[in-house]
Amino acid sequence: MERDQDQLGRGSTAERVAGVLRRRVTEGDIPPGTRLSEEVVGAALGVSRNTLREAFRLLTHEWLLVHELNRGVFVRTLDGDDVAQLYRLRRLVEGAAVREVAGAPDRVIEEIRASVEEGERAAAEQRRPHVATADLHLHHGIVRLAESPRLADFMLRFHAELRLAFHAMGDLRRFHAPCLIRNRELSAALKARDAQQAELLLSVYLVDAERQLLRAFADREPLSSSG
Structure with missing residues (x-):
């Protein structure tokens, strides 16, 4: 995800992290049902867990992600x-x-x-x-x-x-x-x-x-x- 880190630029924020993940979804790189591990995504993008959680929250409000109790955060599957x-x-x-x-x-x-x-x-x-x-x-x-x-x-x-x-x-x-x-x-x-x-x-x-x-x-x- 080197190009994703480049997109974050200086002083990365939750909005920028959300923008990276949104783009990856739009380009078809992250399909529905994918579990987004805080550890894996956070390490790949070089951001803190708190920043990542805020980005997840933003994307949940956009209907792109869903939080499942005791399971984690997933890309939504539509109907x-x-x-x-x-x-x-x-x-x-x-x-x-x-x-x-x-x-x-x-x-x-x-x-x-x-x-x-x-x-x-x-x-x-x-x-x-x-x-x-x-x-x-x-x-x-x-x-x-x-x-x-x-x-x-x-x-x-x-x-x-x-x-x-x-x-x-x-x-x-x-x-x-x-x-x-x-x-x-x-x-x-x-x-x-x-x-x-x-x-x-x-x-x-x-x-x-x-x-x-x-x-x-x-x-x-x-x-x-x-x-």
């Missing part, structure tokens, strides 16, 4: 209800953001296009987890069309929870491969400043993605109840 709530929020926030595309800065449009290419390269190189990460980068770019730093920061935290839902798919290629074409189409609509077309493409994308995830969670339920 179908979580997915439904996450996608309802995505429709509200991202749907509103694309309507702001007419006045959005060119640099945000370019960042969205770069995220599309990032995902396509990752798919071509069989770096499947990075396809999901690129997809989240694109959708964070969509939120930034609204030019609200507070909203963009909120969605960074939200996307970490969303990444936990993606793990239910198992084969991320099956989930994200169709998105590569849709993301290219969505990027083109945004570049053309066509808010109506972009909102339509985004709406269809989100409905289909939610349906796939809910189906995946439903398929997992008998396994979890029997075991």
Whole structure:
């Protein structure tokens, strides 16, 4: 975790530690159900136990971690209800953001296009987890069309929870491969400043993605109840 220690910088705080762990979750490095040992994580990041516990508390409030009595701290495992709530929020926030595309800065449009290419390269190189990460980068770019730093920061935290839902798919290629074409189409609509077309493409994308995830969670339920 050397690069994580670099990110902490001088005078590391619980917020910075939480930021490192949040990023690791968002990038798919820490899957749901992972136990976070205070000893192991604290030593890896070079922080005190008190600082780490405060970071765990912050991430628990963000719905990323859960404390289980006499067992420790774990990365949350989501269910179908979580997915439904996450996608309802995505429709509200991202749907509103694309309507702001007419006045959005060119640099945000370019960042969205770069995220599309990032995902396509990752798919071509069989770096499947990075396809999901690129997809989240694109959708964070969509939120930034609204030019609200507070909203963009909120969605960074939200996307970490969303990444936990993606793990239910198992084969991320099956989930994200169709998105590569849709993301290219969505990027083109945004570049053309066509808010109506972009909102339509985004709406269809989100409905289909939610349906796939809910189906995946439903398929997992008998396994979890029997075991």
